[in-house]
Amino acid sequence: MNTANSKSRRSSLINVGSFVTLLLMWWLVTAPFGDKPLVAPLFLPSPGSVWDTFLMLIKNGYQGKSLWFHLGISLFRFGLAFTITVLVAVPLGLWMGMNETVKAVLDPPIEISRPMPKLALLPLLIIWFGIGEVAKVVIIVLALFPILSISAMQAVRGVGQRKVQAAMALGASRTMIFRRVIFPASLPGIFTSIRVSIGIGVTMLVGAEMIATSAGIAFMAMSASDFLLTNVVIVGALIMASLGYSLDLCARALENRIVHWGGKEG
Amino acid sequence: MILTASPDLQADIVHASPSVDASKSSVKASFDQVSKRFGMGPESVLALEPISLDIAENAFVCLVGPSGCGKSTLLNILAGFETATSGQALMDGVPVRGPDARRGVVFQQGALFTWMSVQDNVAFGPLATGKSPKEAAGIAAHYLEMVGLTSFARRYPYELSGGMQQRVGIARALANDPQILLMDEPFAALDAQTRELLQEEIKHIWQDSRKTVLWITHSIEEALFLATDIVVMTARPGRIKARLTPQFALSRDPAVVTSTEFVRMKADIFGMLREEALTAQRQEVMR
Numbered sequence: 326m327n328t329a330n331s332k333s334r335r336s337s338l339i340n341v342g343s344f345v346t347l348l349l350m351w352w353l354v355t356a357p358f359g360d361k362p363l364v365a366p367l368f369l370p371s372p373g374s375v376w377d378t379f380l381m382l383i384k385n386g387y388q389g390k391s392l393w394f395h396l397g398i399s400l401f402r403f404g405l406a407f408t409i410t411v412l413v414a415v416p417l418g419l420w421m422g423m424n425e426t427v428k429a430v431l432d433p434p435i436e437i438s439r440p441m442p443k444l445a446l447l448p449l450l451i452i453w454f455g456i457g458e459v460a461k462v463v464i465i466v467l468a469l470f471p472i473l474s475i476s477a478m479q480a481v482r483g484v485g486q487r488k489v490q491a492a493m494a495l496g497a498s499r500t501m502i503f504r505r506v507i508f509p510a511s512l513p514g515i516f517t518s519i520r521v522s523i524g525i526g527v528t529m530l531v532g533a534e535m536i537a538t539s540a541g542i543a544f545m546a547m548s549a550s551d552f553l554l555t556n557v558v559i560v561g562a563l564i565m566a567s568l569g570y571s572l573d574l575c576a577r578a579l580e581n582r583i584v585h586w587g588g589k590e591g
Numbered sequence: 592m593i594l595t596a597s598p599d600l601q602a603d604i605v606h607a608s609p610s611v612d613a614s615k616s617s618v619k620a621s622f623d624q625v626s627k628r629f630g631m632g633p634e635s636v637l638a639l640e641p642i643s644l645d646i647a648e649n650a651f652v653c654l655v656g657p658s659g660c661g662k663s664t665l666l667n668i669l670a671g672f673e674t675a676t677s678g679q680a681l682m683d684g685v686p687v688r689g690p691d692a693r694r695g696v697v698f699q700q701g702a703l704f705t706w707m708s709v710q711d712n713v714a715f716g717p718l719a720t721g722k723s724p725k726e727a728a729g730i731a732a733h734y735l736e737m738v739g740l741t742s743f744a745r746r747y748p749y750e751l752s753g754g755m756q757q758r759v760g761i762a763r764a765l766a767n768d769p770q771i772l773l774m775d776e777p778f779a780a781l782d783a784q785t786r787e788l789l790q791e792e793i794k795h796i797w798q799d800s801r802k803t804v805l806w807i808t809h810s811i812e813e814a815l816f817l818a819t820d821i822v823v824m825t826a827r828p829g830r831i832k833a834r835l836t837p838q839f840a841l842s843r844d845p846a847v848v849t850s851t852e853f854v855r856m857k858a859d860i861f862g863m864l865r866e867e868a869l870t871a872q873r874q875e876v877m878r
Binding site for chain 1: 670671672689690691692694695696698700701702703704705706707715716718719720747748749763764767773
């Protein structure tokens with residue numbers, strides 16, 4: 326216990342050290358030693374000036390809209406698409422795992438569409454749905470759907486045969502077996518795919534916001550790049566990074582709370 | 592000392608034997624010409640030759656045999672998890688159609704509901720068979736006490752040792768008050784000490800409840816220590832090679848394993864099993 330603790334403390338110290346070193350290197354190549362810095366501010370502004378830009382964006386917003394508005398609209402697009410996908414794809418995947426016929430019907434469309442890079446469909450979606458919110462939400466849903474449904478199906482199929490047999494021999498009905506055995510036993514697998522799909526969902530969000538929009542964090546970065554506002558571009562990228570990171574943290578916290586037994590056998 | 596049975600043991604057996612006389616008790620479950628073939632066509636494997644076997648009420652029947660001889664298949668057919676290729680398994684004279692709560696099953700490992708507390712695992716059967724949550728909790732508490740896990744009721748299976756997990760599995764199966772217990776090598780994954788203690792516990796539970804048991808094991812000693820009937824099976828395709836009726840199950844003395852009779856029977860079964868194990872090994876090499 327003690328050694329494990331000191332080991333993890335050592336690791337987190339190294340983590341912090343590595344982070345600080347990166348920041349220091351950034352600062353070093355952008356600091357004005359002599360008359361000009363190693364890398365011109367146009368390409369890489371210093372950490373300090375990026376921070377100032379961040380504060381300024383919070384105060385004044387970007388192109389007449391507050392930073393919170395841009396962040397809010399990005400979060401809204403992601404949240405709506407993610408919720409729709411989880412609510413539809415997971416139950417559908419569970420159903421596919423339980424029912425051979427349903428699997429046979431839904432497997433081909435899902436499997437065929439899975440390897441296709443979904444961003445390639447964006448131009449088509451824009452023709453169908455216009456440049457409003459629908460196309461952006463749809464593209465994220467399309468990207469996450471196969472991941473979540475297939476992994477929910479596989480989670481069901483991976484439920485230990487013995488657990489199901491034990492439940493049957495204890496007199497459980499089909500409904501009870503699903504609700505109290507198969508569904509909870511599939512949750513660890515479903516949570517893993519939820520975490521994977523958060524990363525992919527944020528990537529899709531960025532892709533969708535860079536094409537034909539007038540709001541959102543990735544739009545802000547894209548349009549700032551047209552005016553060579555490198556500071557704003559970097560702030561946008563960092564906000565997206567921390568968005569992805571905090572969403573993953575939330576999912577992980579939820580996972581640890583709900584599926585505390587994940588990966589442990591009993 | 593090792594070569595003679597203690598007088599206590601003799602007295603024990605005489606005292607207990609009338610209630611377990613097989614000729615007087617009725618048949619609880621039986622296999623009627625049950626055979627099993629896995630797969631189709633020339634690739635198929637005959638796992639069990641037609642087997643007929645009666646399990647008397649209150650009996651403790653142990654199936655022993657080499658790996659792959661179809662012991663588990665036989666148990667799964669009676670449980671209702673698998674269907675026989677020919678013949679049928681009967682319980683109280685009625686063919687088994689699928690799993691139900693009258694036949695409790697305990698597996699070697701990996702069958703506990705990891706996401707439920709120990710208490711909820713044991714209460715699952717009573718709930719499934721229509722008891723109210725309150726009743727189910729009471730029943731669970733009773734059986735957890737029986738296996739000595741009352742203080743672990745709120746824990747989760749993964750927080751328990753292997754031996755404790757098996758106790759939970761046993762309590763869970765007993766909680767439905769099944770008419771027969773089917774146990775598929777329940778102690779095979781445990782260390783020797785834990786195993787011996789649990790064998791004694793199971794023996795006492797059986798002696799007190801006289802529940803009919805079908806038990807599968809690799810261990811000759813375990814079979815002799817627990818069983819009223821030992822069925823020795825051949826290498827695949829499984830057939831019944833011999834049937835023995837040891838008396839040690841009725842003894843409460845753990846030292847019964849050192850008696851002359853015990854050692855002699857152990858040697859007999861060892862001889863039979865060795866022959867079959869060698870056949871099984873040859874089959875494996877040929878494949």
